[in-house]
Amino acid sequence: MKLGLAGGLLLTVLAGCAPSAAPQSTGAQAMAPTLFVAAKRGNTLSKVDLATGKELLRLPSCTNPHELATSPDGLHVALACYGGTTVDIFRTSDLKPVASYDLGENARPHGIVWHANGRIYVTAEGRQEIVEIAALVHHLIPPPIRYATGQQGSHMLAVSPDARTAWTTDxxxxxxxxxxLVTRRAPLSVMVGEEPEGISLSPDGKTLWVSARGSNQAFALDPQTMAVRKTAATGRFPLRIAVRPQGDVAVTSDLQDGSLSVIDTATAKVIRTIPVSGPAEAQARFQVTILWSADGSRIYVAETASDTVAEVDYASGKVLRRLPGGEGGDGMAILP
Structure with missing residues (x-):
């Protein structure tokens, strides 16, 4: 069934797949720690059991899927279909598709956050927008809310814990x-390094971290004034940045070095470099997305060229194992 909604959003709900009000026994409560991987070459979505390291499911998804986000209750995962115009929703238990939200012509959805408030925030890169979606509300879906960034290539996304503010790298x-997101005052854009792409908000919401892949730098910004407080020199081509859940360090994924730069968030100094593949294998592995485990003990590194995800022990810096991730595994989400 297709429902036309104001604001140019189309919702397709698959028959028999509408979510129930109460969690089902097949939901997140019954699942072991699980990693979900979007494979942008294979156009698939995978589910990996982190206890055993085995891939439990790999199913077709959409064209060129990129970033992922899990719902607050752990029952669903949202997939940004970068090669198209939709955000697609799947059940985490069996990867069965539940709904598809069409963001409009040339949307190219990429960065995505499923907020604790139950709403999905996603960049529509081709439309220079952030789109806010009230997802999976028993077919009674209010119109989407659109926020213009006014910038080219709004790619990655962070949202504040109180859902009052969002930030994009363009x-x-x-x-x-x-x-x-509340007062709708004019967007504030600042130039930060060369080709800023990675973005991560500190757990306390007081510092916005950005990695600029073209200038091999990471920046600590004031989230409200957007002033640069501190700058750190990283490894080469820091494509992503992720702050540890404890807030003590930020890590950049340095694609050309095949390594991770560990930055002390208090001093903005690189205190360690963790080799994942190393320079000799950097192109053969082509590491992209990084993701922390909920307890901050593991870093998951998507290696898109070798179709693997490296699991790194943060304390020792050792690669513990390489997990399957589909062809061109890139976007990742985790259920603790």
């Missing part, structure tokens, strides 16, 4: 943009 414009 590759085409070489900027970082602050979007007020």
């Amino acid at each position: 590759l085409g414009s070489r900027t970082v943009t602050r979007i007020d």
Whole structure:
């Protein structure tokens, strides 16, 4: 069934797949720690059991899927279909598709956050927008809320814990943009390094971290004024940045070095370098997305060229194992 909604959003709900009000026994409560991987070459979504390291499921998804986000209750995962115009929702238990949200012509959804408030925030890169979706509400879906960034290539996304503010990295414009989700005041964009792409908000919401892949730098910004507080020199081509759940360090994924730069968030100094594949294998592995485990003990590194995900022990810096991730595994989400 297709429902036309104001604001240009189309919702397709698959028959028999509407979520129930109460969690089912097949939901997250019954699952072991699980990693979900979007494979952008294989156009698939995978589910990996982290206890055993085995891939439990791999099913077709959409064209060129990229970033992922799990729902607050752990029952669903949202997939940004970068090669198209939709955000697709799957059940975490069996990867069965539940709904598809069409963001409009040339949307190219990429960065995605499923907030604790139950709403999905996603960049529509081709439309220079952030789109806010009230997902999976028993078919009674209110119109989407659209926020213009005014910048080219709004790619990655962070949202504040109180859902009042969002930030994007804008590759085409070489900027970082602050979007007020409540007052709708004009966006504030600032130039940060060369080709800023990675973005991560500190757990306390007081520092916005950005990695600029073209200038091999990471920046600590004031989230409201957007002033750069501190700058760190990283490894080569820091494609992503992720702050540890404990807030003590931020880690960049340095694609050309095949390594991770560990930055002390208090001093903005690189205190360690963790080799994942190393320079000799960097192109053969082509590491992209990084993801922390909930307890901060593991870092998961998507290696898109070798179709693997490296599991790194943070304390020792050792690669513990390489997990299957589908052809061109890139986006990742984790259920603790």
